[in-house]
Every structure is written in C-alpha cells, then in structure tokens.
Amino acid sequence: MEKARLLNAIIETAIDGIITIDQHGIIESLNPAALKLFGYGLDEVVGHNIKMLMPEPDKGAHDGYLDRYEHTGEKRIIGIGREVRGLRKNGSTFPFRLAVSEVQYKERKIYTGFIHDLSKEKEAEERLREYAAELEELVEERTKSLKKTVVALREAKEEVSLSLEKEK
Structure with missing residues (x-):
C-alpha cells in the first residue's frame, strides 16, 4: 500500500506529462502536468x-498504428520515443518528446506516454536561426561595402598613378 501511494505521489508531481491508455487507445489517466499541457x-x-x-495526420x-502493432508486434515508437505534436483544447499545437512504454497488467495491455514539452527549446532554436540569418545578412552587407571600398581605393590609386605619370 505504501509503494502505491509513493508511486502515485511521484506521478502526480512529475514535471513531465504522463498519460495511460488501454490497447484500444482509450485514455485511462493523465497526471496534472499532462492536463496542464493539453489544457x-x-x-x-x-x-x-x-x-x-493529436493534430492530423497522427489523429x-x-x-491504425495500434492495430498494426497488435497484429505485427513491430515497435515503431514503443521503447524508442520521438518528437511529435500535441493538440491543445484551444486548438493550438505544441512540440513534445514522446516516449511510450507497454505494460501487461492483469491480463490487459496498458500504454504509458511520457511527454516532455519542447516548446521553449523550439522557440530558442528559432531565435538562434533568426539571429544567425541576421548575422549572415550583416556579413553580406559588410562584405559588399568592403568590396566597394576596395574597388574605390584601386580606382583612386590608378588615378593617382596616372596623375603622377602625367606630371613627369
């Protein structure tokens, strides 16, 4: 009994979302973190x-994913994990890392999804991409400016050289 209470406390206070479903894809439980993520x-x-x-096309x-696994036993996400998108109650989507485990419990299968929200990481990646693009644009502008300066200096040098030759 004490182990069950401890496990429940861990699940209820986990930072990442935890969802359990049955073998037909019916939701059995969500922890508070998952409820908050999905709204x-x-x-x-x-x-x-x-x-x-889930948004389309996964929705x-x-x-079919569950049926294929039931008939073939081929694991495409169970025990592997991958990045997917979630659909919130308000219709917005968000990226998350999904890890799925399978448990045989009292003669039935239960799948547990562990959800780590990637929204902040993806936003940071996007900001870095934008910053890199801005820097690349600045470098390109500076390079063009330097090329113009070099050309202008060469032309000025040639003019000075011609003027000096005429003066001789």
Whole structure:
C-alpha cells in the first residue's frame, strides 16, 4: 500500500506529462502536468480516444498504428520515443518528446506516454536561426561595402598613378 501511494505521489508531481491508455487507445489517466499541457480537465479526457490530443495526420492514423502493432508486434515508437505534436483544447499545437512504454497488467495491455514539452527549446532554436540569418545578412552587407571600398581605393590609386605619370 505504501509503494502505491509513493508511486502515485511521484506521478502526480512529475514535471513531465504522463498519460495511460488501454490497447484500444482509450485514455485511462493523465497526471496534472499532462492536463496542464493539453489544457483539459481530467473528466474531459478520461474515457475518450487519445487521438483527441493529436493534430492530423497522427489523429487520423493513430488507431491504425495500434492495430498494426497488435497484429505485427513491430515497435515503431514503443521503447524508442520521438518528437511529435500535441493538440491543445484551444486548438493550438505544441512540440513534445514522446516516449511510450507497454505494460501487461492483469491480463490487459496498458500504454504509458511520457511527454516532455519542447516548446521553449523550439522557440530558442528559432531565435538562434533568426539571429544567425541576421548575422549572415550583416556579413553580406559588410562584405559588399568592403568590396566597394576596395574597388574605390584601386580606382583612386590608378588615378593617382596616372596623375603622377602625367606630371613627369
């Protein structure tokens, strides 16, 4: 009993989102972090298909993913993880790292998704890309300016050389 309470406390206070679904994709639980990420209350999602938290094309394909795994046993995300997008209640999407584990429990399968929000990392990457593009543009402008200066100096040097030769 104490272990169960400890495990529950860990799940409830985890920084990352944790979602469990059954073998048909029906949501069984979400921890507070997952609820916050997706913007739902627990009663709004439990009992519904997990695809409600996905934008297309994953939303339309998810049941097929589960069926394919059930029939082939081929793991494409379970135990591997990947970057995906989530669909919030307000319709916005966000990037996250999804790791999925599978548990056999009381003669049934439960899938647990561990969700790490990548929004801040992606925003930082975008800012770096924009900054790099700005720097590249500045370097290009400076290079053009320097080329013009070099050409102008060569022309001035040639004029001075011609003037000196005429004076001789």
